[in-house]
Amino acid sequence: MKFRSAMANSKFCAWVLAAVLGAAQAQSTDHIGRYESTLSDKDAILQVTQDFRDALVNKDGKKLAALLLSPQILFSSPPSPNYVKKRQADGEPTFNGIDPKGAAGFIEFVATSKTPIEEKFYNIKVTQDGHVAWVSFDFEFLENNRIENYGLEAWQLLKTVDGSWKIFSVVWSSHGAPKTLSTATISDPAYRTAQRLVPVEGTRRLNIYCTGSGSPTVVLDAGLGDSARAWGLVQPEISPLTRTCAYDRAGLGFSDPSNRAGTSANIVDDLHRLLGNADIQPPYVLVGHSFGGMNVKLFARTYTPEVAGMVLVDPSHEDQSSMIWDIDPESKAQNQSYLESLQECKQSTADWVEGSDLFKRCVGEASPRYTPELNAVDTLLAKQPARRQAWVSEFENIFIASSQQLRSANGSLGDMPIIVLTKEPAKPTARETQAMRDAKNQGWIRLHNHIATLSPRGARRTVVPSGHYIQQDQPEAVVAAIRGVVLASRASKRYKQFTIVLIKRESVLNEDLVSPTNDPCSPASSSRQWREMIASCAGESTSL
Structure with a gap:
């Protein structure tokens, strides 16, 4: 112990001398990282x-x-x-x-x-x-x-x-037997009706449901074809900590349909307009499940200065299709066959018989995660042509257009806190060998590790037991991750910049002052001016 202490003191003294004199040249450490291996x-x-x-x-x-x-x-x-x-x-x-x-x-x-x-x-x-x-x-x-x-x-x-x-x-290390899957049901009646319909393009509106107060605002984006209700076990647990908003993408839930394709780029554009027009101010902690993970990652790439952190829940990845198809070439044909079968979902509901294969594929069966009342509303919404069109459009684009948009996005995310949650490794299906399934599981983890490396403050966790819907199987794991990122972001330099700008803005709006100024960081009078000010005064150069 004394030897370690002496070594620590000598290293500290050497560091001080080097810092003061600026003349000492560090010795080469060429041997570091050089191993003899075959x-x-x-x-x-x-x-x-x-x-x-x-x-x-x-x-x-x-x-x-x-x-x-x-x-x-x-x-x-x-x-x-x-x-x-x-x-x-x-x-x-x-x-x-x-x-x-x-x-x-x-x-x-x-x-x-x-x-x-x-x-x-x-x-x-x-x-x-x-x-x-x-x-x-x-x-x-x-x-x-x-x-x-x-x-x-x-x-x-x-x-x-x-x-x-x-x-x-x-x-x-030892964690003992893992927890069992949650059996909680989503019962909040707010998910059965539209809460706040905000115009984003002309008269086209998106539904958003916000609870709680405080900053940063947590924004929840659901998986492919899903709506705000998917977050029903997470949102009420985060709301006491900060404002939490779940929304329905175009054509899903209670949101109006769009004439644009359901690509990540169009979804990000819609979400940015929604937040601006609803006067939901940055900074945001973005939370995305599955396909929603691709969307929030692209949002963070596109509007980096407005994002304080991310939590990605078993997220899809722009390279997942190539990873899976390389391991299992037959899955590509299966994917195309499934997409073609979904085209039937666009037809009139007049030909559907409850309980039929078409009904199960296009509407789905009642979920044990939802109350009977919520399931009834969900069935009615699923029968709407706009819902079916939006769902199919997202699936048509996830592996091509949306994935390419993610690959084309660049720019640093700085050191914003990022947590990636991965489901437990899946078991082989009837047509998979154990080796094939192991390769897919390891590929999935590798892609999630890649997301975590987008920031030096990124981390990945495997949640056991859980399926793809971790926010419903183990909601406490998702809540813990969001809490961690919210608290980390509040302690960050970027968050303090946001706070200063917001205080200035609120002061101006409260006093009804809209005087012109040449100061690029002065309070803005409009939502658009305010967002531009956030981008220029708390931009990429400001690290968390």
Whole structure:
């Protein structure tokens, strides 16, 4: 400990001298990041991970033991400091949470288990330097096909004299059995009627429903074909913190249809007009689910100065189609076939019979997430030609026009806080192999990681258990992410710039002063002037 302290002090002194004198030249660190590794070794290490999984599935204790340097290696999930402290206070002063038996107990458990066991690995990363290596991954441990534990796991391995790789330590975090899916229903009667219809283009209006007060304003954009009601378990939980607005895109919910295609660019243009005409002022924290994630990401690219942060809930990605089609070429033809079948949805409802395949495909069945009253309204809306046209238009454009619009968007998002939530890895369908599904799951995570890297303050989280609708399966996970981004944005430099501009604007409007000025950062008299001022005075150069 004294050595570490001395080293810290010497480093601090060196840093001070360099800062004061400005003459010291940092020594080269060419060795950093240079490892001795080979593809054959990495393949052998990955084979160890596969053999480990196979040993568990087959309950082969001998095979498992053969993968380890010895049964007494470090093999532990260290408990929390608070738990260690409690055990020590309860009469175990030497307790440190590390099992002295090492892996022996686990080997015995595997060999004698009466139920099916399995460990799944995700995001495997191998780092090798000569005869030592590290493997890390996300894991799920299953008993009887049910997740009993999950977390992050890390191994250390070494290459033995016979050329084989052996595990000599295993450490993992532990979260226990994950929570079950939420069974809550959306019942707010506000989702059964239009709340506020705001003109965005001539007489064409969009419906928006805002609750709560405060800044930044959280703006919720639903998935493909969905409306504001999709956020019914999240909106009431965020409203006590800040103003929260869910809206219906053109032709969906209670919004008027548009004669424009349902592309992300047109949707972003509509949303920007809606917020401006409704006098809902920046800064915004944008929250998008699925296709809505593409829309809010394009909004943030287009109107960066107005966006304080983003939360993307299992978002679609502009490159997801190519990722999926490369892994599963047949899915491209299936996608086209589904799109063609949707064209039938544009026909008159006169030919529909409730319960028929056409009815199920175009209207859908009652959702257990909604009350009977809300389901009844949703069925009536789904039968409207405008709803069906809007839904089909969004699907027609998501993989082509909308995706290209996202690829063409550029410009820095600065360091705005971004959280990406990913559903738990899906299981194979009837036509998928396990390898194909694993590749798709890993591709999905890779695309979500890419979104998180758009900002140095970006992060991605996997929500277990959950399906695609995380905001309904695990609403508390979405609420926590939004709260985190809202609070982070309030502490940011950009937010303070927004606050100064808003105070100036409110002062002018309250005093009815509309005097001309040459100051580009002076209060504006109109919504358009005010937005232009926000862009110029709290622009991309202002980091969060």
